Amino acid sequence: MYADTVRCFGETNGRVQLLAGGGVSGYRYAIDTTRYYADPVFGDLKAGTYTFWVKDQNGCRQSTSLPVTEPVKMRLSLTDRIDPLCAGDQNGIINVAASGGNSGYTYWLDNRLSQSTGRFVGLTQAEYTLKAVDRRGCEDTIQRVVLTWPKSLAAAIQTQTPRCFGDANGSVGIQLTGGVTPYGATLLTGSQSVSAVVVGDSLRFSTLAANSYEVTTHDAHGCQLRIPVRVAAPQAINPILLGDSSTTCRGQLVKLDANNPNLAVVWYLDGRELTRQPVLSATQPGTYSVSVTNATGCVRTATYVLRNSSKALQADFLIPTQAFVGDTIVALDITKPQPEKINWILPPEAFTTQLQPTTTSFVIIAEGTYPIQMEAFSGDCHNLALHDIQVFQRDSAGQTDPRLGYQDYNLIENVEISPNPNYGRFTVKVKLSRIEKVEIRLIRVTTGEVVYTASDAEKKDYSFSINIHAKQDVYVLQVNAAHSQVSSRVLILN
Known part of the structure; x- marks a missing residue:
C-alpha cells in the first residue's frame, strides 16, 4: 500500500494505492463493502482513517485500515x-x-x-x-x-534685524512642524556651523549680523529641511556732523542739521526738548543735543555748544591788488561766519556796475591807490574790512606786479574771458595779429600757484575751454605768444 497525504490543510486530494497478493488473481478493490473497482488507486480523499477491501477471483476478501494525513494549516x-x-x-x-x-x-x-x-x-x-x-x-x-510617510518638515521663520547698522545682535527663530520630534537645527555662518538653542517650542539663533544664511533643520529620524534665511540690515544712521561748538553774534541764526531727514529726531537745549524736526534754527546760547533713532531702536546722539560774542564776526573780502583804469573790478565777501548784511564803501572815483548779495563790481576812472571798505553786520555784531587797490594807466603797465601788464600790443590784439567771474568753468579766446604759438597759464594771486596750463598749434585765433575745481580766489590768466604777454584777472567763486 502507498498513501499520499493531503496537499494542504482542509483539501480533499489525498491518495491511496493498494497492492494485493495471494488468493486467485483478478483482484478488485473497495473503500467500502458495497462497490469494488479494478483500479487499486483511490484519490480525492480528505484527511482521515479509511478501511480498504480487496477481493480475489473466488470472492475471498481481506481488509486493512490506513490513515490519510494532512499538514498543519498554513x-x-x-x-x-x-x-x-x-x-x-x-x-x-x-x-x-x-x-x-x-x-x-x-x-x-x-x-x-x-x-x-x-x-x-x-x-x-x-x-x-x-x-x-x-x-x-x-x-x-x-x-x-x-x-505611511511622516508629515513633511515645515518651518515658520521669524527674523529680527540687528539694532544698529554693523551690529551682530540679530536673530532667527524657527517653528518646525511635521517629522518626528525632537527637532534640531544648524546655521552656517562663514566656515562655522552653529547649533540652534531650544527656546520653548522653537529653535533660535542669536548674535547674528545682517547677512544671508543657510539653516539646516532636522527631526529625530534625521530628516532634513534646508532653508535660506536673510537677516536684513537696519536703516543706517548718517553721521551727525554738528561740530563741537561755535561763537556767534547775539541773535545770529545757526542751522543745525541732524543729517537724517527720514528718521526720528529730537532736539534738546540744555536738556529741554525743543523740536522733532530734522533741522533746527538755533539762536539762543547753550548746549544743544540731538538724538536720532531708527526703526529698530538704534540711537545716535551729538552735542553742540553755541556761545555769543560781539566780536564773533570777522569781516573780509577778496579783491585784486592792482588794476587798470576802466577795468571792471570784482570784490567778493568772505566774512566768517556769513553775515546777515554787508555794505560796500567805495571811493568817489569808483562807479558800481553790479551789486549782488556777496559781490560788487565797479570801475575806477582815475589812476591812484584807493581804499575799498566793506561793513559786515550780523545780530549785534559789526565789523569793517579794508583793502587797498592800485589803479594804473595802461601806458604805465611796467610799474605793475610782474604777473600783470601788457607787452607788444601789436601781437596780442585781444583776450576775452567769458564768463568772468565764474565757478571754474570758462572760455578764453585769444586773437593775434599774426600766426604764432600760444601758451596760457592760470595763477592764483594769493599763493602764486600755477593751477592750469595749456597751449595750441600756431594760428591767429584760439579758443581754450577751461574746467577746473579751484578754490574761491582771484587768479591771473597769462597769455604768452612769442615774446609778448598779456595778463587778465579772473575771479573764481565756489
Whole structure:
C-alpha cells in the first residue's frame, strides 16, 4: 500500500494505492463493502482513517485500515512593520513569518517580488499585499499592510534685524512642524556651523549680523529641511556732523542739521526738548543735543555748544591788488561766519556796475591807490574790512606786479574771458595779429600757484575751454605768444 497525504490543510486530494497478493488473481478493490473497482488507486480523499477491501477471483476478501494525513494549516503572520523615516523616503520595512503547511516557503510582495525570507526592505508609502507559498503550493495572504510617510518638515521663520547698522545682535527663530520630534537645527555662518538653542517650542539663533544664511533643520529620524534665511540690515544712521561748538553774534541764526531727514529726531537745549524736526534754527546760547533713532531702536546722539560774542564776526573780502583804469573790478565777501548784511564803501572815483548779495563790481576812472571798505553786520555784531587797490594807466603797465601788464600790443590784439567771474568753468579766446604759438597759464594771486596750463598749434585765433575745481580766489590768466604777454584777472567763486 502507498498513501499520499493531503496537499494542504482542509483539501480533499489525498491518495491511496493498494497492492494485493495471494488468493486467485483478478483482484478488485473497495473503500467500502458495497462497490469494488479494478483500479487499486483511490484519490480525492480528505484527511482521515479509511478501511480498504480487496477481493480475489473466488470472492475471498481481506481488509486493512490506513490513515490519510494532512499538514498543519498554513498561516502567514505580520511580525513587524516600520514606516519610512522621512517624507518621500523608500526605507520602510515589513517583516512576515509563515508557519504550518509543508515548509520550504517563498514570500511574495504584491505578487511581483518573491524571496526566500519574509523581510521586505526599501519600501515607500503604500498599501501592500503579502503572501507565503510552501513547497507544495499551499499559501496564505495578508491584505492591506499600510506604510505611511511622516508629515513633511515645515518651518515658520521669524527674523529680527540687528539694532544698529554693523551690529551682530540679530536673530532667527524657527517653528518646525511635521517629522518626528525632537527637532534640531544648524546655521552656517562663514566656515562655522552653529547649533540652534531650544527656546520653548522653537529653535533660535542669536548674535547674528545682517547677512544671508543657510539653516539646516532636522527631526529625530534625521530628516532634513534646508532653508535660506536673510537677516536684513537696519536703516543706517548718517553721521551727525554738528561740530563741537561755535561763537556767534547775539541773535545770529545757526542751522543745525541732524543729517537724517527720514528718521526720528529730537532736539534738546540744555536738556529741554525743543523740536522733532530734522533741522533746527538755533539762536539762543547753550548746549544743544540731538538724538536720532531708527526703526529698530538704534540711537545716535551729538552735542553742540553755541556761545555769543560781539566780536564773533570777522569781516573780509577778496579783491585784486592792482588794476587798470576802466577795468571792471570784482570784490567778493568772505566774512566768517556769513553775515546777515554787508555794505560796500567805495571811493568817489569808483562807479558800481553790479551789486549782488556777496559781490560788487565797479570801475575806477582815475589812476591812484584807493581804499575799498566793506561793513559786515550780523545780530549785534559789526565789523569793517579794508583793502587797498592800485589803479594804473595802461601806458604805465611796467610799474605793475610782474604777473600783470601788457607787452607788444601789436601781437596780442585781444583776450576775452567769458564768463568772468565764474565757478571754474570758462572760455578764453585769444586773437593775434599774426600766426604764432600760444601758451596760457592760470595763477592764483594769493599763493602764486600755477593751477592750469595749456597751449595750441600756431594760428591767429584760439579758443581754450577751461574746467577746473579751484578754490574761491582771484587768479591771473597769462597769455604768452612769442615774446609778448598779456595778463587778465579772473575771479573764481565756489
